[in-house]
Amino acid sequence: MNNSGLAVEVSKDRNGADQILLRNPRGASAKVSLHGGQVLSWRTDRGEELLFTSSKAIFKPPYAVRGGIPICFPQFGQRGSLEQHGFARNRTWIIDENPPPLHPNDACGKAYIDLLLKPSEDDLKIWPHSFEFRLRxxxxxxxxxxxxxxxxxxxCKPFSFSIAYHTYFSISDISEVRVEGLETLDYLDNLYQRERFTEQGDALTFESEVDRVYLGSRDAIAIFDHERKRTFFIKKEGLPDVGVWNPWEKKSKAMVDFGDEEYKQMLCVNGAAVEKPITLKPGEEWTGRLELSVVPSS
Incomplete structure (x- = not known):
């Protein structure tokens, strides 16, 4: 697949999982693994990596990779008998050879790949709902x-789900970044049994562990990284909530697939639909979009 300098290449990782490398004419790139349908890398045209992946990440099923953009579906968080954050991020996706047409703008001048996840027999035992999850x-x-x-x-019956794109941004230093676009919102605080609070600050800064879901956010969020002089913009549709997570020191030491000091170089800010699960009737389809961009800032 190659047109006007756009390239899509398929290779295998060290455990035999297929990976797709997308490149644009200027040399920016993104790498997507069929293990979890997960974006593992997103680089600028100067080769700067924009996503964080832990040096201790495990790239082998049944583990989800610690970093990049894991897809949390059909739930975000821990509820009922399903594993935390659902099973989509641990499954092998396939390349979708016949995706139904999207809006023409969703392909024009872009390097892209279409992936598909359907439930296995084992998935249907733990979550008895037939679905097709298409990801471009x-x-x-x-x-x-x-x-x-x-x-x-x-x-043949309705089902409900929650979803999050658990995006690990690569940052200079957690104490040097701020997040804007969440001011005045209510949030559920996972450090206080999902108790509901209201954000008081005009920007979110970090000096200890944070694990929150902001509710009904506007559709654009910004992460300012002063030291690296760059700003990430997160635009979203169909994803009303925003998860914000940094494990800080104590929790970092308790995670086997995460370095003790790595919390300083990462921040998760997730487009999500959590508070009000999405319900689909038979034959119905839901669409959600996340767009990430980065700009130099002073």
Whole structure:
């Protein structure tokens, strides 16, 4: 697949999982693994890595990779008998050879790949709902990264799910960044049994562990990294909530697939639909979009 300097290459990782490398004419790139349908890398045209992946990440099923953009589906968090953050991030996706047409803008001038996840027999035992989860990963000519998810109910009964794109941004130093676009919002605080609070600050800064879901956010969030002089912009559709997570020191030491000091170089800010699960009737389809961009800032 190669047109006007856009390239899509398929290779294998060290455990035999297929990976797809997307490149644009300027040299920006994104790498997507069929293990979890997960974006593992997103680089600028100067080769700077924009996503964090732990040096201790495990790239082998049944583990989810600690970093990049894991997809949390059909739940975000820990509820009921399903594993935390659902099973989509641990499954092997396939390349979707016949994706139904998207809007023409979703392919024009972009390197992209279409992936598909359907439940296995074992998945249906733990979550008895038939679905088709289609994911398009796009790299634009400007180097922006977008993920378009379409989830269809092919059951004969309704089902509900929650979802999050658990994006690990690579940052200079957690104490040097701030997040804007969450001011005045209510949030559920996972450090206080999901108790509800209201954000008081005009920007979110970090000096200890944070594990929150901000509710009903506007559709654009910004992460300012003063030291690296760059700003990430997160735009989203169909994803009303925003998860914000940094494990800080104590929790970092308790995670086997995460370095003790790595919390300083990462921040998770997730487009999500958590508070009000999405319900699909038989034959219905939901679409959610996330677009990530980065700009130099002073």
């Amino acid at each position: 990963v796009n790299l634009t000519a400007d180097g922006n990264l977008s993920l378009i998810s379409r989830i269809r109910n092919i059951n």
